[in-house]
Amino acid sequence: MSNIETHTHEELIGLLPFYLSGKIEEDDKRAVMEWLERDPDAAFILEKVEAERQASIEVNEAVKAPHDGLARLMKDVAATRQNVPLSVKGGSLLASLKDRILSPLQAAPSELAWGLCGLLMLVTIGQSTLLYNGNAGTTPPGFELASGEKHTILASGIVKFSETVQMEAVTELLDEAGVIIIDGPTASGQYVIGFIERDGLPELSERQKHFKARSDVVTLFVVKGGK
Amino acid sequence: MAVQSSHDGSGDRDIDLMDRLKNGDERAMQVLYARHYQRLYRFIIRQIRDETMAEDIVNEVFLDCWRSAGKFEGRSSVTTWLTAISYNKSVSYLRKKRESQLGEGQAEAMVDESDSPQTELMKGDKGEQLRYGISQLSEAHAAVIDLAYYHEMSVSEIAEVLDVPANTVKTRLFHARKNLHEILCEAGVDRGWP
Numbered sequence: 001m002s003n004i005e006t007h008t009h010e011e012l013i014g015l016l017p018f019y020l021s022g023k024i025e026e027d028d029k030r031a032v033m034e035w036l037e038r039d040p041d042a043a044f045i046l047e048k049v050e051a052e053r054q055a056s057i058e059v060n061e062a063v064k065a066p067h068d069g070l071a072r073l074m075k076d077v078a079a080t081r082q083n084v085p086l087s088v089k090g091g092s093l094l095a096s097l098k099d100r101i102l103s104p105l106q107a108a109p110s111e112l113a114w115g116l117c118g119l120l121m122l123v124t125i126g127q128s129t130l131l132y133n134g135n136a137g138t139t140p141p142g143f144e145l146a147s148g149e150k151h152t153i154l155a156s157g158i159v160k161f162s163e164t165v166q167m168e169a170v171t172e173l174l175d176e177a178g179v180i181i182i183d184g185p186t187a188s189g190q191y192v193i194g195f196i197e198r199d200g201l202p203e204l205s206e207r208q209k210h211f212k213a214r215s216d217v218v219t220l221f222v223v224k225g226g227k
Numbered sequence: 228m229a230v231q232s233s234h235d236g237s238g239d240r241d242i243d244l245m246d247r248l249k250n251g252d253e254r255a256m257q258v259l260y261a262r263h264y265q266r267l268y269r270f271i272i273r274q275i276r277d278e279t280m281a282e283d284i285v286n287e288v289f290l291d292c293w294r295s296a297g298k299f300e301g302r303s304s305v306t307t308w309l310t311a312i313s314y315n316k317s318v319s320y321l322r323k324k325r326e327s328q329l330g331e332g333q334a335e336a337m338v339d340e341s342d343s344p345q346t347e348l349m350k351g352d353k354g355e356q357l358r359y360g361i362s363q364l365s366e367a368h369a370a371v372i373d374l375a376y377y378h379e380m381s382v383s384e385i386a387e388v389l390d391v392p393a394n395t396v397k398t399r400l401f402h403a404r405k406n407l408h409e410i411l412c413e414a415g416v417d418r419g420w421p
Contacts, residue, residue, distance in 0.1 A: 010401065011397070013401075013421050014397045014400055014401050017375040017376055017400065018375065018381060018382060021375070021376075021379040021380075021381075022379075023379055023380060023381035023382075023384070024381070045421055048418060048419075048421075051353065051354070051357055052357060052361070052372075052376065052404070052407065053376040053377075054354065054357075055354060055357035055358045055360075055361050056361055056372055056373060056376035056377045057376065057377050058354065058358055059273075059358050059361050059362055059377075060269045060273065060373060060377040061269075062358075063268070063269045063272055063273070065264060065265045065268040065269070066268075066278075066282060069260075069264055069268070069282065069285065069286065070257060070260055070261070070264070072282075072286060073256070073260060073286055073289050073290070074253065074256070074257065076286065076290055077253060077256060077290070077293050080290065080293065080294065
């Protein structure tokens with residue numbers, strides 16, 4: 001049996017892209033070559049596939065990758081050694097949220113880390129629900145990071161970070177105002193934040209005022225608790 | 228060749244770089260990045276069509292590579308491994324994006340642009356027509372077309388990246404080419420089939 005007889009016409013056509021790239025099994029390659037010799041239409045189809053291949057290359061090569069990627073990556077690689085938040089350029093700050101919550105688990109497998117993050121989210125969503133329903137009682141709700149660090153939430157809010165803001169500016173403002181990210185982002189990019197109790201911080205009202213004033217970094221939609 | 232080989236002969240092989248990564252060698256990370264960054268960025272952006280997010284995702288791919296180098300067993304090439312991570316992250320991002328769009332009642336935003344062919348295309352040369360058609364393919368079809376044509380992967384390598392059987396790769400490629408033909412026909416360009 002010749003090589004060509006082991007393949008349908010459709011299969012032979014499907015092999016042409018791989019024949020052109022050379023990424024083809026030897027038997028398949030012989031079948032394609034035999035087909036090209038026997039069938040005059042085969043060469044015409046090969047020409048079309050070659051045109052598609054050329055167009056695919058041109059479409060891809062028209063995409064210019066940004067040049068600052070390596071500097072950013074190496075900064076993040078260094079951050080993984082030091083357990084600090086990663087840079088985020090896109091609309092999602094989820095990566096930094098993951099790092100904030102799970103910094104002690106940097107060495108854990110990514111899937112495990114995300115799984116734990118998801119579990120923690122469920123717990124915090126439950127806490128947030130209590131908070132927003134006003135059923136938390138007289139005791140300020142507590143919030144515990146995976147690191148074991150416990151926080152008392154004095155007030156909470158829903159915010160959205162500016163799309164153009166740098167991660168450093170967000171981190172700085174959160175530290176200054178004594179704010180932690182509890183949950184988010186939602187589909188529309190909103191986060192639940194909490195003003196925590198911490199020694200050495202200004203009064204809650206001052207911190208909220210300072211937070212609201214930084215509209216270049218964050219938009220505060222709702223605040224619950226405090227003054 | 229469309230894409231630079233995973234080993235350009237100028238230094239360590241990718242597999243050697245992975246060994247160095249396991250020992251926390253940042254220089255190896257830089258070399259690996261230089262070899263694969265552009266190719267992966269192009270692959271991701273062809274999937275998600277968002278430059279800013281593509282930067283984030285490709286950064287995450289290399290960070291995963293840095294963190295998970297110890298898990299790399301060399302059963303596939305580094306190129307295939309990195310491309311598979313890129314594909315999974317792109318698909319995950321698109322799924323999340325679609326869910327959020329549906330959740331916000333923005334299903335209409337998901338209308339495939341390929342449903343609106345440009346009739347002006349008929350004026351262009353054949354190369355331009357094909358480039359238009361390829362740019363209009365769905366993510367799934369764009370992936371298999373790009374992996375076969377631009378990334379010059381074999382059927383088994385594509386199967387590994389997409390995590391599907393080899394026969395599915397062949398079928399998907401067939402349908403991608405057919406869809407390309409249909410897109411061009413709708414735009415008034417009939418190249419004939421197959």
